[in-house]
Amino acid sequence: MDMLWNGWGDPAKAAPLPDAVTGVLRDLLGVKPHSTGAPALEDISVPEPALEPAVFGALADAVAGEAQVRTDAESRVRHTRGKSTPDLLLIRAGDVTDVPEAVVLPATHDEVLAVLRACARHGLAVVPFGGGTSVVGGLAPQRRAFVALDLRRMDGLLDLDPVSRTATLQPGLRAPHAEALLAEHGFTLGHFPQSYEWATIGGFAAARSSGQASAGYGRFDDMVLGLTLATSRGTLEIGRAPRSAAGPDLRHLVLGSEGAFGVITSVTVRIRPVPQVRVYEGWRFASFEEGAVALRRLAQDGPRPTVLRLSDETETLIGLAQPDAIGSADARQGAGCQAIVGYEGTEEDTSHRRERAAAVLRESGGVCLGAEPGERWAHGRYSAPYLRDALLDVGAFAETLETATFWSRVPALYSAVRTALTDTLTRAGTPPLVMCHISHVYENGASLYFTVVSAQGEDPVAHWTPAKHAANEAVIAAGGTISHHHGVGTDHRDWYVREAGVLGVEALRAVKDRLDPDGLLNPGILLPLD
Template structure:
């Protein structure tokens, strides 16, 4: 079994030059049989044919930006603007493939440092120009769509040049990184000092430090290293009303933790230019392995036991039977058959794979932690597939997204959504979302594949991450997904009407962006909306920052 499932499918990596990855012939045959595939591939429209209007940026603004940043850092050519036009949701990709309906910025600017970011915001505030902060561009919820919010023009503020490791404090284990630094560069620079962040979401190859912070990212190793917001010691952000610096200590009781307001602001409450982060000594020893448990209920109970006895592996990832099956098939026909035979022999009726990964500073620590995990798992009767399968998962954990273009070429509706809730309601919520997706994605009598995994377990609950593979509704491909998203999200937020506690959260790791806005009030209440709106007005009185995302409901004109 090579690369497993959802990370097969997220995002189009093509723009970064990594290129699409093919699926095996067996996987294609199997998919054709299960959900149907287009007979002939339908590739994306080439960029030159995408409908892009002329830049609407007033000449005076353009001149001032050039004077501030230099000619090379104010980009207005069509290709450059297209390259930062939106993120990687199914809708984004389908619009880009089709060549129309793409919201394209009027210019892209590349400031060199936090001071220049601050001055760009002040300049844009003065001229009432909308600004979309842009890191890796990996948002799958419309978080970087170039919406104008009623302004005359919108620019993308690309943070690519803010890629410095500002400082490393080896005594306190704190590193200050600039917001535009890509995650792999951060890991490489920290490794030279013997440290790691340990944050590995599937977007790792392209995502940035500022993006992680602005969206409260969670990574594949969050069981061990915590969510990104938990690593944030301090934040430096530019806002139209001035610079904002927060964070003087690991913890404080000086009123509400405003770091947690700056973090999660999605570029609508400021542009994160620097982040002080807790780092850890880079692990010297690691071990990844896979076990199979019999059925979702047993698997979820096993992961709950690990979380509540604090014996989770740093990576703890449970796939349901559908996701496990797809993982088997995508790893090749022979492997799939061999695995099925093995598991039938061990009386596994509904195999659910659990990937476990430990990373540690010493062999002893690794062994002790691994022993504790496996000891706690014993009563759930796991079948151990061993280290090879686990290491293979690790080796391929970022490569999957490149296969997404191949699937899109072949007429597959491929998308993901996610939530989290408390353990007591987890399986019920999974069933409800699954039913909503199965019902709404069916086309021409072909049942879609709906997979689910838990990748983030807490003492009190866990995340649920759904990946769908469905035959595409050729008449209305965007509507097909929108209906599914609507039904699934309704199931998530409305599951227990009238009670805030015990429902699913609108999003556990993908953020709000444009796509989740219609449900935000369900999550935070009308008082929450008022508070967030007030905070937004305080830092961005004229609403130039990332219009239409998170808090406001402005629509693109």
């Protein structure tokens, strides 16, 4: 099934806003709910594809048939940009300036190589397309014309080694499909980001994704043991051992490269047995600071839960920690900050960890709220993007951004980003609600995930841009990373360049120049144009 072209996910799952949210929007943010009346897909005016017959033929040859080269308007609109709020606002406004000339669907690694060769010959740029869930402008290259290389036909489980506990997956596999294939053998990947239902294995690798159960299963880049990369100059295969001292770890040159060096055509990952038990519970802390200390204690001294998240006071009050219960009396009961703490594994292991972690959480001031908030979180864990659609539908603005740093810098980073967002949007006449949670923890630091809701303003994209830039500036100034798990794309690129530094960017540019000498792949994404 295709994702909703101008919003998130499965259109059948769209839900109207709860009355309580409408009340918050009206009373707190001055949003006057109204339908924004976006156009239908067939009403969007898409320019003819700039594709000579010879080029179309070359692409069709590369993928063994014209059926796998789509130039119809619907296919092209469906591959225009990703799923950031600005992306949705633009497509809802009928803006298709970033439309690909064609959508090409290779079935094999060799077909990917052939597409790259054909594009090199004809000067076409190439944008690899997995789930299309980028929220950082990762699908809007800065050079025209381009083809979207949709990897959906490469969706197989190539190999599974139960002794080594490894599996080799194709890049176009969506995460639920990958989990289903692994579950047939009793295994799980354990990677559950909010984009889980739609995102793909190749995308997780290219963007260094991190899932909601990262405390237990690790980040996606922790799971990757091997990779195959199709480049304009041939194939790069990486991964002969779990770890090595044979030169720099080349896996980490491909992970996070966001399609700028080549197209990931297979990923070998670590797999684990499907857990016998999954328990999620709610905890409450008097303050974000107190809760953060509790999370830090668990991250540093253990035992490590599988899921560990903490909402700040505002997010707890609004109840965004449980999107299904927003505005309900249940979500608002009590003050302070809510944490979700989850355990997955064997019966014995989870009960041991849960008991000892509970002692640490209590010692740190936590009050257990029992299983219900945990179950609610688990039930609604992938639904926040649907809520965003509903907010946009009634004329509100909603967007998220995220960062990470070392523990001692977390309070200052939290405060700096909140202030930047609040001040900028307030000055622009749309005072926002800024909510935050700690979404991923490490021994040495944590990530902060911010959600902003406000009135839209006249031109919503132009209205948001200064706030987003102010948040990026605040992140860099406070010593944070410009992205903990969304990636760089085009939206973060100018700040990423400052984070990586002149020589960091030059090193990556050197790699790109060598592997993609014609600059075909994702021009302007991750790295600036020359």
